[in-house]
Amino acid sequence: MPRASTTSDPFSAIAEPRRRHILEFIAAEERSVNDIADFLEMRQPSVSKHLQVLRDVGLVRARRDGRQTLYRTNADALRTIHEWSRMFAQHWGGQLRRIKAHAEEDR
Amino acid sequence: MPRASTTSDPFSAIAEPRRRHILEFIAAEERSVNDIADFLEMRQPSVSKHLQVLRDVGLVRARRDGRQTLYRTNADALRTIHEWSRMFAQHWGGQLRRIKAHAEEDR
DNA sequence: TTGACATATTCCCATCACGGAATATATAAG
DNA sequence: CTTATATATTCCGTGATGGGAATATGTCAA
Numbered sequence: 001m002p003r004a005s006t007t008s009d010p011f012s013a014i015a016e017p018r019r020r021h022i023l024e025f026i027a028a029e030e031r032s033v034n035d036i037a038d039f040l041e042m043r044q045p046s047v048s049k050h051l052q053v054l055r056d057v058g059l060v061r062a063r064r065d066g067r068q069t070l071y072r073t074n075a076d077a078l079r080t081i082h083e084w085s086r087m088f089a090q091h092w093g094g095q096l097r098r099i100k101a102h103a104e105e106d107r
Numbered sequence: 108m109p110r111a112s113t114t115s116d117p118f119s120a121i122a123e124p125r126r127r128h129i130l131e132f133i134a135a136e137e138r139s140v141n142d143i144a145d146f147l148e149m150r151q152p153s154v155s156k157h158l159q160v161l162r163d164v165g166l167v168r169a170r171r172d173g174r175q176t177l178y179r180t181n182a183d184a185l186r187t188i189h190e191w192s193r194m195f196a197q198h199w200g201g202q203l204r205r206i207k208a209h210a211e212e213d214r
Numbered sequence: 215t216t217g218a219c220a221t222a223t224t225c226c227c228a229t230c231a232c233g234g235a236a237t238a239t240a241t242a243a244g
Numbered sequence: 245c246t247t248a249t250a251t252a253t254t255c256c257g258t259g260a261t262g263g264g265a266a267t268a269t270g271t272c273a274a
């Protein structure tokens with residue numbers, strides 16, 4: 001049986017490096033499909049398909065602006081992943097101070 | 108082209124729900140292969156194969172103890188994922204902000 | 215309408231991940 | 245050494261994945 005469907009699980013969606021790159025690029029501000037394609041040196045159809053996957057799992061949102069479609073991250077969905085990985089924080093190495101600092105941040 | 112090899116990237120490794128379950132189960136204390144298989148109701152070879160993947164990307168460590176092999180999480184590796192998802196933290200709770208900012212709905 | 219631009223979708227295909235079953239290896243006990 | 249237990253590995257079949265190419269859809273301007 002193959003991996004969990006990429007269109008039903010944020011963890012699978014970010015398994016693809018290209019999709020992580022897209023998320024990183026649009027994190028600061030919304031971008032059009034071609035902006036993404038140009039910056040990441042990908043073909044437009046490939047970008048559109050990745051964006052569709054990211055939309056299906058709720059990791060990005062889209063907004064029409066004339067002929068363009070602007071995409072932005074839905075950071076709240078990425079929070080799921082952050083929370084999950086946080087489960088292991090108690091075993092992280094490093095100073096207690098750093099762990100405390102993270103605890104404060106996540107509040 | 109398929110997804111990035113599951114044996115080279117922690118993000119791909121945790122894309123599989125079973126592997127996340129394994130990580131969750133052994134997070135508290137190290138466990139043997141059969142303990143994992145019993146608890147998660149999986150076949151032993153399947154567990155061994157998933158553990159091998161997790162070892163290859165450094166997410167778990169193994170220790171021989173007689174006939175058993177005890178596995179534990181390498182939480183520092185999971186920290187990579189935590190840090191990556193933290194990149195989007197500045198936009199968390201942004202749902203309300205966005206609703207205020209844009210009256211128009213997505214697409 | 216026609217044409218240019220922007221994005222989405224469809225089809226094809228090589229690749230690879232997963233589970234199942236069988237088997238191999240390793241360690242301990244008798 | 246032989247046997248039982250614990251885990252690892254191999255082989256196979258099925259099915260999802262992502263890129264490429266072509267095409268479709270959508271939007272604006274003249």
